[in-house]
Amino acid sequence: MTEKSTIRVFIADDHAIVREGLKQILAESPDIVVGGEAETGSDAMKLFRKSKCTVLLLDIALPDRSGIDVLKHIRKDHPDAAVLMLSMYREDQYAIRALKAGAAGYLNKQSAPRELVNAIRQVASGQKYVSAALAQELASTVGEDHVQAPHEQLSDREFQTLTMIASGKTVSDIARELSLSVKTISEYRARLLSKMKLKNSAELTHYAIKNQLVE
Structure with missing residues (x-):
């Protein structure tokens, strides 16, 4: 396998055990090498450039910032990078939002190792990767009879605020984690409550749990 044909992968996930598991899976594929890793969004944005990797495995829920935010930043600075989002969340809740933000694919962490390797090879070749279940969901969203759910009307930041509040975090907690003012987070909260009626x-937490937007 020549260096040119080797796929260099960067892993961004806050759980060390997950990163180690991913590295073990990828080590069995001679055409894939892990070229770097990070446990926070900030580190991922700083270290990805130095890694010279072409594929980024990006957890959608990082401790310091949303995976969607990191995705947008990476795509802005590295437009040729293929970002494959990883998540424990159901595909129909986050995948479409991630793909619209520029992700090359979306994969549930419970997927089989073979599916992960195939997804990496596919996005590395310049293609999009979606599972059969996600393909069906995407098809339904463009159908004439598709009714948009209330949370689908939210901006990425409003949606992130929703999930964080539903996870039990206060406005102050969210402001601190996202490095934003309490006033700004309060405005996001007010807007999303208004949009979702x-x-x-x-009520927001009840909605999020009912619609499986939080674990």
């Missing part, structure tokens, strides 16, 4: 955080 909900009265308070309790």
Whole structure:
């Protein structure tokens, strides 16, 4: 296998055990090599450039910032990079949002190792990767009878605020984690409540749990 044909992969996930598991899986493929790793979004954005990797495996839920934010940053600075989003969340809740933001593919962490390797090879070749289930979901969203769910109307930042509130975090917690002001997060909260026609955080949390937007 020549260096030119080897796929260099960067792994961004905050769980060390997940990163080690991914590296073990990829080590069995002679055409794939792990060229770097990070446990936070900030580190991923700084280290990806130095790694000279062409594929980024990016967890959608990082401790310091949204995987969607990191995705947009990486795509802006490295337009040729293929970003494959990884998540424990159901595909129909996050995948379409990730693909619209520039991801080359979306894969559930519970997928089989063979599917991961195939997905990496596919996005590395310049193609998009979607599972059969996601392909069906994408088809339904363009159908004439598709009714947009309330949370699908939210911006990426509003959606992120929704999931963080539903996970039990306060406005102050969210502001600190996202390096934004409490006033800004409060505005996001007010807007998303208005768009979704909900009265308070309790109703928001109930909605998120019912629609499996949080684990």
